[in-house]
């Protein structure tokens with residue numbers, strides 16, 4: 001894939017293969033009205049010398065999800081290169097323009113980084129970030145951990161996740177890394193639309209890939225930030241990059257076995273949930289009601305569970321629009 005493409009316009013200010021603890025940038029030229037020869041400066045840390053396995057740890061793939069950036073800015077500062085066997089490449093805020101704006105997508109090009117992979121060196125700013133990560137960082141990695149949470153519009157039970165894969169050995173190794181992360185829940189995850197995702201690109205390159213959903217609502221709690229901190233170190237221990245065994249239990253197993261897991265709003269309005277995250281739900285029961293807000297006396301739309309399980313995710317703001325993902329039900333059978 002890489003041979004036919006022009007070179008990336010991104011210049012790292014650190015040696016991606018060098019040793020010690022390096023803190024610098026991926027400098028991406030971005031010519032604009034207020035800076036003719038300006039750049040987007042994406043923070044990156046490279047810790048260790050590459051003599052051993054390499055882990056790529058990424059946060060801020062979406063700019064309004066904060067557990068990953070909190071855990072990874074801290075980890076980048078704290079990791080002692082003498083304690084690292086191999087190498088850790090850390091991008092705490094991968095879609096940096098979106099992270100600085102506090103928005104899911106980039107304010108420069110509206111790019112949703114996690115729908116922009118594998119990217120293009122001649123694309124928009126977001127596409128160029130994706131292309132550099134795809135062609136220069138993922139190939140160096142043995143294991144990739146990408147942090148997500150719900151952002152401003154969703155809230156999740158805290159889980160680490162991997163996907164069902166055609167390569168069952170790769171799938172097994174990915175779920176071992178999910179177990180090592182030791183979030184309260186471990187999800188066999190299904191995507192609504194996997195095209196363009198970082199996940200899909202990394203998995204297609206044969207790497208062990210772990211993602212998370214650790215909360216949401218456009219902030220991080222003390223609890224979910226702590227889960228992220230421990231999970232990052234646990235994955236490094238699991239990979240043999242840090243000494244010691246992962247701490248904590250593997251997490252309660254959840255799965256998303258069919259598209260029926262997702263419920264979408266067919267009406268706009270005021271949402272009233274009948275269940276909270278983590279509560280058991282039965283097929284057919286009302287999970288949420290959407291009240292019309294343009295008059296009194298009108299009955300709400302009732303949205304029911306299509307299967308037995310637990311409420312694993314929900315729309316966060318109190319008002320919903322038509323087409324919003326309203327909730328996700330995960331099953332508990334292993």
Ligand SMILES: [Zn+2]
Nearest residue numbers: 062065148149
């Ligand atoms: Zn996300």
